[in-house]
Amino acid sequence: MINPVSHVAAMSPYALAELTAPADKRAISLSQNESLRPPSPLAIAAAAEAVAGAQLYPDPDWRDLRKALADLHDIPAEGILCGNGSMELIASLTQAFADERNAVLAPVHAYPFFRTAARIARARYDTAPEQDGCVVVDALLSAVQPDTCIVFVANPGNPTGTRISRAELVRLRETLRGDILLVIDEAYGEFADHLGEPVFDLVARGDTVILRSFSKAYGLAGMRVGWGLFPSDIAQEVRKVTNPNNISVAGQAAATAALADQIYMRETCEVTAMLRDGFIDRLRRAGFDVPGSFTNFALIRFADAEAAKQVDAALRAESVFLRAQGGAGLPACLRVTIGDAEMLDIAAGLLERWAERARQ
Ligand SMILES: Cc1ncc(COP(=O)(O)O)c(C=O)c1O
CATH class of the missing domain: 3.90.1150.10 (Aspartate Aminotransferase, domain 1)
Known part of the structure; x- marks a missing residue:
């Protein structure tokens, strides 16, 4: 056996x-x-063209994709990591920063993969109450334990569909202990971009990661492309546990072209x-x-x-x-x-x- x-x-x-x-x-x-x-016709054409060179491994540094993301969001390309869907980044972050000695915390009705990622890393998974389907920052802060090492918040949330304001996220970050990594998962971020509350600037603090996905607004779920903005020392550890050739040539080309069709x-x-x-x-x-x-x-x-x-x-x-x-x-x-x-x-x-x- x-x-x-x-x-x-x-x-x-x-x-x-x-x-x-x-x-x-x-x-x-x-x-x-x-x-x-x-997906955008530009993404479909770019993926088809990229397949012609698929005898080669993909770019492990996602250079074109990172540059396009950096230009679009006005963020530093060096801080960007791309994943085989943002699920890979959630799993890699948890593997790199949590283990059986500590705990991952999330709102009670959070995206269930946060729990799966914690279990894979052997970490305890704690939850904080929500109110009427909304994340409550004070409840998260009260649920923090001495061994809490990561807090996940999806904003907007899945399956609740609700969101909290930038001011509340900033308050959460500023009140959380500095040794707790805050991961803000914006897989649905593009659907709320019109509200004009980007949070990428929080990453410069060194203790916060922002994740996004091409699976939702860009219509590329089948290509498996996610990305995030990371502090450099966090990114260095996460890269150790991700697949070094994680996004296919077609996926990288499609995502890069999709960004050009805003x-x-x-x-x-x-x-x-x-x-x-x-x-x-x-x-x-x-x-x-x-x-x-x-x-x-x-x-x-x-x-x-x-x-x-x-x-x-x-x-x-x-x-x-x-x-x-x-x-x-x-x-x-x-x-x-x-x-x-x-x-x-x-x-x-x-x-x-x-x-x-x-x-x-
Ligand atoms: C909140 C949230 N985060 C992450 C993901 C995973 O997205 P991806 O397809 O980029 O792995 C999803 C997918 O439904 C989601 O709802």
Whole structure:
């Protein structure tokens, strides 16, 4: 018998979306917070061209991509690290800065991969309460323990869809102990950029990391490209535990070209926000409890876990896949990714019918 190490044996597999549709039905996936439209045509062309040189390993220093990111966000290229999705950077950060002697802290309904990353690193995973689906800075500060070494905050959050202000993030950073690394995960940051509250300047303090992703607003989830701005000594340690050839030539080329098409990305954000707000209004009119969202998804809150389970099953039977949220500690909620207008119309119609039946 070949045995895994004990902390891996004790882990459950990461709960991925279950998307199996009957053979005769088209699956409508509203479950993975993917973009409602394909990547920019510039990104598609650049990836295709890059594949012609794919006999060579990719650039391990992501030079073109880093330069494009630095120019766009007015940040230093040397502080940028790129990952095979921001998931790789979350896992690498945790492996480099947490272990069985300390703890990772996050809001109670945070992105579940923070917990997975902590478990892989053997660190304890602590949580702080939220209020009405919102991160509460004072609750995080109160939950800090002497052995807390990393605090993760996704802003906007997944699956809550809420965000906290720059002022609150600055207050969190300024009040946290200096030996605690604050990781601000802005995977959905582009959907809130119009609010004009960038936080990249916090990285210069030396104790804060900002992560972003090409999977959401840039529509490149399948390419697996994430990035972050790191203090140089933190970046040096993180690089030791990431795959040195982590992003394919196609992924790097697509992401670099996508950055050159800001009009397309902004249009994606605008269309997403318009459809999202219309979808939320429609569900509210049908009697659902749906808080506002700063992301490309909406969260529906049901009376209890049983109701959420029933709705999930009813929509699955029609090959419409939402995402259950038990893994994020919200078993009475379902998350709906903002797909295109037709997908949303089908989902909203099914939800309205369920609500009507439930009222009878
Ligand atoms: C908050 C948050 N962080 C990170 C990620 C991972 O993104 P990536 O595709 O860049 O690995 C996600 C994906 O859903 C997310 O919701």
